[in-house]
Amino acid sequence: MTSQLFTNIAELVTWDDEHPIWSDAALLVEDGAVAWVGARTDAPAADAVRDVGGRSVIPGFVDSHSHLIFAGDRSAEFEARMSGQPYAAGGIRTTVAATRAASDDQLRANAARLIGEMRRQGTTTVEIKSGYGLTAADEARSLRIAAQLTSETTFLGAHVVPDGTSPEAYVELVTGAMLTACAPYARWVDVFCEAGAFGADATRTILTAGMAAGLLPRIHANQLTYGPGVQLACELGAAAADHCTYLSDADVDALAAAGVVAGLLPGVEFSTRHPYPDARRLLDAGVTLALATDCNPGSSYTSSMPFVLALAVRELGMTPREALWSATMGGARSLRRTDVGHLRTGARADVIVLDAPSYTHLAYRPGVPLVLPS
Numbered sequence: 436m437t438s439q440l441f442t443n444i445a446e447l448v449t450w451d452d453e454h455p456i457w458s459d460a461a462l463l464v465e466d467g468a469v470a471w472v473g474a475r476t477d478a479p480a481a482d483a484v485r486d487v488g489g490r491s492v493i494p495g496f497v498d499s500h501s502h503l504i505f506a507g508d509r510s511a512e513f514e515a516r517m518s519g520q521p522y523a524a525g526g527i528r529t530t531v532a533a534t535r536a537a538s539d540d541q542l543r544a545n546a547a548r549l550i551g552e553m554r555r556q557g558t559t560t561v562e563i564k565s566g567y568g569l570t571a572a573d574e575a576r577s578l579r580i581a582a583q584l585t586s587e588t589t590f591l592g593a594h595v596v597p598d599g600t601s602p603e604a605y606v607e608l609v610t611g612a613m614l615t616a617c618a619p620y621a622r623w624v625d626v627f628c629e630a631g632a633f634g635a636d637a638t639r640t641i642l643t644a645g646m647a648a649g650l651l652p653r654i655h656a657n658q659l660t661y662g663p664g665v666q667l668a669c670e671l672g673a674a675a676a677d678h679c680t681y682l683s684d685a686d687v688d689a690l691a692a693a694g695v696v697a698g699l700l701p702g703v704e705f706s707t708r709h710p711y712p713d714a715r716r717l718l719d720a721g722v723t724l725a726l727a728t729d730c731n732p733g734s735s736y737t738s739s740m741p742f743v744l745a746l747a748v749r750e751l752g753m754t755p756r757e758a759l760w761s762a763t764m765g766g767a768r769s770l771r772r773t774d775v776g777h778l779r780t781g782a783r784a785d786v787i788v789l790d791a792p793s794y795t796h797l798a799y800r801p802g803v804p805l806v807l808p809s
């Protein structure tokens with residue numbers, strides 16, 4: 436058994452019910468898990484000691500929504516958007532062509548590069564979706580590669596209907612041969628429920644088939660327009676409805692009543708010049724929020740949870756504490772994980788040291804690399 440004590444922590448965020456945030460604290464890690472948390476002066480002995488010098492310690496970020504298996508570059512599309520062009524779901528097809536043309540090694544190396552960026556910015560758990568293959572073989576290899584990088588893999592064959600296929604034939608493929616090929620590598624099933632992608636009936640059919648194959652449902656919902664995605668997430672008991680940019684009062688009430696986590700992805704609104712979702716409205720209604728990057732080459736090419744957190748505070752109406760909770764515990768709830776997103780005794784030892792006296796600096800000092808190497 437090896438143990439490591441983190442001590443001289445000015446501010447320690449554990450999200451423990453009784454004592455969520457400690458001052459002048461210490462934390463003991465044993466065999467990869469948190470073994471003890473308390474006042475610095477009560478700390479037990481350990482094999483190794485790391486004096487963090489009056490800095491703050493937080494749980495690693497849980498990024499519950501990303502699309503890391505892709506090839507190609509869409510910076511020209513971003514440039515066009517910043518010159519006034521609108522964002523459209525059809526841009527996904529550009530990445531599909533580049534992804535199909537890439538080798539397994541290229542896809543793996545690109546995803547590993549992005550995970551390295553995430554890790555250096557404090558992310559210790561990441562969900563990864565397929566969705567840029569759109570054939571049974573290309574979706575299955577995307578998920579096979581994703582499964583080498585995370586246990587939180589999501590089958591998103593229903594990202595967009597590929598060129599040359601009718602919507603009906605494609606739903607049949609996604610719920611048939613493609614699902615069979617992908618299910619062994621996936622934990623979750625997702626659908627881009629949106630005008631220009633998949634409507635209510637197709638979304639229900641695809642998620643229901645995925646659930647019958649043992650996958651757990653989550654949805655891209657209400658990103659570009661008011662739509663049926665949130666209500667479907669609630670009806671089907673999805674873990675999460677992500678985006679939630681355009682919500683009716685009935686949508687907000689349904690999320691609260693069903694206990695579906697609303698995933699907010701403000702990197703998308705930043706990168707598409709769309710209006711931001713209203714986190715305050717959701718929090719006031721009692722909805723559980725997760726913040727995530729949605730890292731993808733089209734609508735949000737950031738791997739940075741600190742950037743997302745700063746946007747959440749500045750643009751979504753969240754306090755720094757609410758934003759940190761949603762980027763850690765909220766992400767864990769979205770992925771139905773109890774071992775990550777917090778630093779209570781027994782948690783996985785995802786200990787992130789910030790070069791700052793308080794987690795508030797994550798939003799107070801936007802764009803500054805505060806995460807120290809572990």
Ligand code: NIG
Nearest residue numbers: 526527627655729731733734
């Ligand atoms: O979450 N909304 C659907 N999928 C991605 C966008 C993908 C793309 O534009 O390539 C998203 O925003």
Ligand code: FE
Nearest residue numbers: 500502655729
């Ligand atoms: Fe997405």
